[in-house]
Amino acid sequence: MSVVAAAPSEPADPPVESPTRRGGRSWRPHLIVAVVALALAVWVTNGLWRDPAGHVIAKNAGDQAFFEWLLGYGVYLLGHGADPFFTDLMNTPVGVNLAANTSITVYIVLFSPLTVLAGPEISFATILTLNLAAAAFTWYLFLRRYLVRQPAAAALGGLFCGFAPGFISHANGHLNWTAGWIPPLVLWWVLKLPEPRRWLRHGLILGVLVAVGFSIAAEGLFFTALATGVFLVTRSLMPHSRAAARAALPTVLAGLGVTAAVAGILLAYPLYMHFAGPQTFKGTGFNQAHYAEDIGAYLGYPTRSLAGWLGLGSDLAPNPTEETSFFGLPLIVLAVACLVTLRRHARPGRFDTLIGLYTVGAVFLLLSLGPQLKFFKDTTEIKLPYAALIDLPLFDSALPGRFALVVACVIGVLLALAADRLLTDPVPPVRERAQWAAAFAVALVPLFPMPVLTGERAPEPAFIADGIWKEYVSDGGVLTALPFATTDTADGQRWQAYTMARGGKQFRIPDGYFLGPGGPEGVGQIGASPRQTDWKFLRAALYGEIVPIGDYDREQTRNDLAYWKVEAVFLAPQVTGSQGPVFRAALEMTATDLFGEPERVGGVLLWRIRPGIDPVARGN
Structure with missing residues (x-):
């Protein structure tokens, strides 16, 4: 989950105008991308749809049961006026602090009519499917609005961000981590904050989005905020952007103040319950060192991909739900080639954006490796920066390997930018374009997602x-x-x-x-x-x-x-x-x-x- 974008205004490299504001633009690309994204999402989840009541995600039946329980609790919550963040219906008599768990409060309320009509199993499959499709489509809109001119380039980047190996892995039962539509939506409004005389409106909207994001994927929202800070600070320190950042700072701070106030009001009770309520706890129930990325995993292929289906999958993940990188060697090579090419052709404003993007990718790749370097299943003696962060608030509740999801989105943005350059100016020679097309195919076709495995229940x-x-x-x-x-x-x-x-x-x-x-x-x-x-x-x-x-x-x-x-x-x-x-x-x-x-x-x-x-x- 990444926060990477051009600033709303770059004199040397202005942002792309929204297609909805151009009379000559058509809505058809939007519809095509939406249909493709939904079709891919249904393909990934089709095992559940064939028999929602009788099929269960084979690799993570426990998490599916937990989220189905929450969806049922959403109906109970509305019918009985219960506490959305604490219950004794489970773990009686002491109860469970739902705020300290992944309570997906917005989802359980929003989908309660469907849960009543069709049952928690249908609501679960629906949310999982829509999460994947909405993530790809929202990233497409974000890229189209801020970074690229060609719809095909935005579609490529958006579909990769929505269906990257890590998110397909988390489709094994995680309604929180598949909600990849949250980061680009939050980023959209973060990048609107510098607009003059609109700080109040933008701050209000962003505050609501932050509250919604926290209620669905608090850990993902933390990653989004962290990546946003890394990107904006890095970009603002670049010589070409420094003056514009200084000029926009008062407006941005005013908007962020409104955001903090709105989010603080909406989240006051859940935050209290999360950190100080009954049955709360510190840290997590999982071993952070175990759930850290193996450096070799970045070169391997995920099990639920075309390459994995052909027997080329890697077993370097802690479990099948945590294959958060697994990009394959060809994509890593392609990403490096994109970095070099984009840097070579970047104008000043875009160069600053690229530096911010590169920094986010590097920081989150390093964080994903956890407190100690692992190299193809061997834990080395090399200590990494996460060892100094592991006991800090928020970091102590995060699983390091999941920081690689941000790296996935950075790669998605790089792919979109590189594809856009090939499709616009200057037009590369036919031979160069063919070489790039072949490179994209070799890198991406093996990563085509396969359906999550299901079993009988x-x-x-x-x-x-x-x-x-x-x-x-x-x-x-x-x-x-x-x-x-x-x-x-x-x-x-x-x-x-x-x-x-x-x-x-x-x-x-x-x-x-x-x-x-x-x-x-x-x-x-x-x-x-x-x-x-x-x-x-x-x-x-x-x-x-x-x-x-x-x-x-x-x-x-x-x-x-x-x-x-x-x-x-x-x-x-x-x-x-x-x-x-x-x-x-x-x-x-x-x-x-x-x-x-x-x-x-x-x-x-x-x-x-x-x-x-x-x-x-x-x-x-």
Whole structure:
């Protein structure tokens, strides 16, 4: 996610006039790019669209379940007047700080009508698809407005920015990181701030955009702000731009003041909840050194690309969702060639813009490598600048490898600028143009995105789908599926999302997939700290482990159930985990040993937990 653009006015190299302001321009290029972007987005997500209820993103079922839960919570939020940034419907009784998670508040409210009509799974697939398409189209409009004259050049850059390998990788379940339309939209209005006598209007709009961006992708907004600062400071220090920057400074500061005030008002409560609310935490539940980019990854190909499909993909990423660079050697060579060519032909104003652009790319490439250099899976002894930043606020919650997403957008802008030069003045010789065309093809065709992989997931049991559960759990009571909801066993959390989307009576669940306190030295962790009972069922589900049940186990289970205030436990006919079906037989045997013989209700095995009655003696 990059912030790279020419300034609104460059005497030696003026910005491109918006096509909408030229009578001779047509809207057809816009429509063509929009259709192509949407078609590519549907292509990438088609596995979900073939069966939204039955298919799940194979490489990240946990995150998909979390976002589907949020979409269901959006309906509950509007229907019950709940807190958008804190809930005890999950991880009962202590709850979850949604402000400290990726709560996508704007999305869950905006798409609540669709969630009610079609379910969280349809809203999830819709947002994911529109995110990818909107990112490409918004970058196209941004490039067309500020940097390039040729629609084809803007389309090339926009489509690359929207469908770069890193964003296709994050299409494995991340509704926040695929929202790549936020940075160019924010940048659009940042670059309007110097316009005289419009600082109030522009500041208001930018403040709203900042609040929206924070609610959808706070980490991405941080990257955007950081890259904006690097670009603008670098460009403003260049000799040709220094005077113009000094003259525009009062207007820009006034606009930024309005932006800060508007965003501060809109974000006052979520920011309080994020940093000081209940169940908040510092840092992240992920190892930052692990989630740093390997320098070799910049030369490799992503798994979900044409090259990866042909067997040329690399395995240098921490996981399939974090392939944030993976540009391939040909594209790296092409990017360097673009740098040299554009520098050689740049006029003074454009030269300053290019220097700012290059600086952003270099800074974010370095940050993406994390605190210690990794070279083709080997961690070297070379310390990098991120080691000095890792404990600073905001940086301590970021995953370094994701800074490479900014590098992807820098490359997209370079491609657009180089293509624009080839298509405009001076017109290169036919031979040179053919060479460039071949270079673009060799670099970009292997990166053509392939659909994200999907797998089967357990169908919603009639016990949940038909509302039969309401006969066994009080309104607001605690009900849990087996195994308890975690990132690796997300069915219970997903099924709760579906009940929230239908409105009416609602139940709570223990555990769940989220980020919360409890990690070492006070940092965050993934999910709740397991108690003996949920850990016992998780081991049975994932490993088929069946252990003898003694009096101590029953006593611990009794205490755990009382802590959660569980009223009923159920086991569905099919249960899926992050790697496919789990050991259901082990779950049933463990539950029967602990709770006694189950009832068969609505297609599930049900154990009712009655207060005051020992639920854990076999045979009750």
